[in-house]
Amino acid sequence: LKAAIDGDRKALAAAGNEGVLAIVAATHAGMSTDEFAAFVKRWLATAKHPRFGRRYTELVFAPMVELLAYLRANGFRTFIVSGGGTEFMRAFAEQAYGIPPWQVIGSRIELKSERRGQEPVLVRLPKIAFIDDGPGKPVGIEEHIGARPVFAAGNSDGDLEMLEWTTAAGGARMGLLVHHTDAGREWAYDRASHVGKLERALDEAPERGWIVVDMKRDWKRVYAFDPVVP
Amino acid sequence: LKAAIDGDRKALAAAGNEGVLAIVAATHAGMSTDEFAAFVKRWLATAKHPRFGRRYTELVFAPMVELLAYLRANGFRTFIVSGGGTEFMRAFAEQAYGIPPWQVIGSRIELKSERRGQEPVLVRLPKIAFIDDGPGKPVGIEEHIGARPVFAAGNSDGDLEMLEWTTAAGGARMGLLVHHTDAGREWAYDRASHVGKLERALDEAPERGWIVVDMKRDWKRVYAFDPVVP
Numbered sequence: 001l002k003a004a005i006d007g008d009r010k011a012l013a014a015a016g017n018e019g020v021l022a023i024v025a026a027t028h029a030g031m032s033t034d035e036f037a038a039f040v041k042r043w044l045a046t047a048k049h050p051r052f053g054r055r056y057t058e059l060v061f062a063p064m065v066e067l068l069a070y071l072r073a074n075g076f077r078t079f080i081v082s083g084g085g086t087e088f089m090r091a092f093a094e095q096a097y098g099i100p101p102w103q104v105i106g107s108r109i110e111l112k113s114e115r116r117g118q119e120p121v122l123v124r125l126p127k128i129a130f131i132d133d134g135p136g137k138p139v140g141i142e143e144h145i146g147a148r149p150v151f152a153a154g155n156s157d158g159d160l161e162m163l164e165w166t167t168a169a170g171g172a173r174m175g176l177l178v179h180h181t182d183a184g185r186e187w188a189y190d191r192a193s194h195v196g197k198l199e200r201a202l203d204e205a206p207e208r209g210w211i212v213v214d215m216k217r218d219w220k221r222v223y224a225f226d227p228v229v230p
Numbered sequence: 231l232k233a234a235i236d237g238d239r240k241a242l243a244a245a246g247n248e249g250v251l252a253i254v255a256a257t258h259a260g261m262s263t264d265e266f267a268a269f270v271k272r273w274l275a276t277a278k279h280p281r282f283g284r285r286y287t288e289l290v291f292a293p294m295v296e297l298l299a300y301l302r303a304n305g306f307r308t309f310i311v312s313g314g315g316t317e318f319m320r321a322f323a324e325q326a327y328g329i330p331p332w333q334v335i336g337s338r339i340e341l342k343s344e345r346r347g348q349e350p351v352l353v354r355l356p357k358i359a360f361i362d363d364g365p366g367k368p369v370g371i372e373e374h375i376g377a378r379p380v381f382a383a384g385n386s387d388g389d390l391e392m393l394e395w396t397t398a399a400g401g402a403r404m405g406l407l408v409h410h411t412d413a414g415r416e417w418a419y420d421r422a423s424h425v426g427k428l429e430r431a432l433d434e435a436p437e438r439g440w441i442v443v444d445m446k447r448d449w450k451r452v453y454a455f456d457p458v459v460p
Binding site for chain 2: 086
């Protein structure tokens with residue numbers, strides 16, 4: 001929490017998903033779910049990314065949005081399974097990815113049914129309920145979906161167990177890893193990164209048969225606003 | 231647990247949802263989710279209800295199945311929100327109610343990602359993770375769906391907070407209570423019952439505008455195998 005108050009990005013990055021969640025849990029406790037959703041929407045409508053000068057909702061990977069649409073057009077049901085906060089992602093997932101709130105699985109803080117006068121409300125407590133990352137991802141998938149995926153895509157070691165769970169079962173299965181290799185249009189990182197470290201999953205990809213996407217080589221554009229590379 | 235081993239139905243009934251869940255958590259711990267699903271399916275395929283001599287999957291209320299189909303035909307998305315175990319209900323909800331596993335919300339025991347050799351498995355732990363009953367129902371709805379329902383139906387005080395959460399919001403809203411009044415075709419109980427007690431929700435129904443269904447008076451049949459009362 002101190003790192004966040006001091007604006008210490010490096011310490012924040014080192015704290016990882018769980019650290020950031022603990023901060024959100026602490027700072028937004030006592031808010032109702034409606035108030036939190038309104039707060040997130042206000043932030044998304046105003047905040048701009050310091051490097052790109054774009055709203056965060058514009059910073060979604062265009063090829064992944066196309067892939068989701070392609071899967072849905074072919075009869076697949078698409079879910080987001082992220083280490084980020086569920087209520088945060090639901091505020092933009094439908095518009096950005098075409099994925100409705102009930103198909104978004106993420107980390108969660110505890111909620112409590114309360115009354116404010118006659119009005120029932122759900123209040124956010126300062127406590128993490130579930131971390132949807134690493135070994136938590138198959139758990140989140142089972143709890144929420146109750147069926148084993150046939151296809152999963154990830155971009156960090158936090159996706160390793162989800163990819164294993166998806167592709168180790170019988171029948172036609174597919175795993176995909178997005179490798180951040182493009183420092184020009186996005187970022188280039190993998191094994192040494194504090195955020196989104198990609199090491200074990202990259203090593204396991206060949207034996208598991210997962211497809212590794214090299215963003216720099218394979219993607220004609222990263223964001224929808226990028227010029228298309230022929 | 232002692233009551234279950236002794237076959238003491240009265241003590242089991244008094245233990246309520248949470249007691250039954252604790253028994254299931256204790257007796258089925260260590261099973262993988264696949265093993266538990268297979269176990270439930272075997273039980274559903276063989277067990278018969280002592281009073282009706284029918285499989286439990288036949289003992290679903292025909293008018294509620296019709297209502298669900300009617301709602302879906304008119305563009306609504308239907309969910310089950312039950313105090314029962316999620317994984318148990320998912321084993322039959324699609325066939326019995328037309329509701330797929332990812333739209334079933336229930337109580338949950340803790341799961342853990344593990345490996346058995348090279349094989350990733352999800353193992354059931356002897357610990358309750360979430361009780362989807364009473365004040366837990368709005369929490370389960372928000373965690374799973376992320377949107378406030380416009381219609382909810384229930385049949386006990388365990389549904390009170392869900393009905394309040396659903397109908398207290400603005401716009402067109404509807405709440406429905408099924409009152410078990412038919413000792414001949416099913417059972418008659420409400421305020422004095424150990425199981426499925428219906429008292430506070432019945433008292434609150436008039437002021438909240440909830441429709442109360444009198445099963446004996448309003449339903450031409452209870453189960454699909456009942457003769458239709460003209």
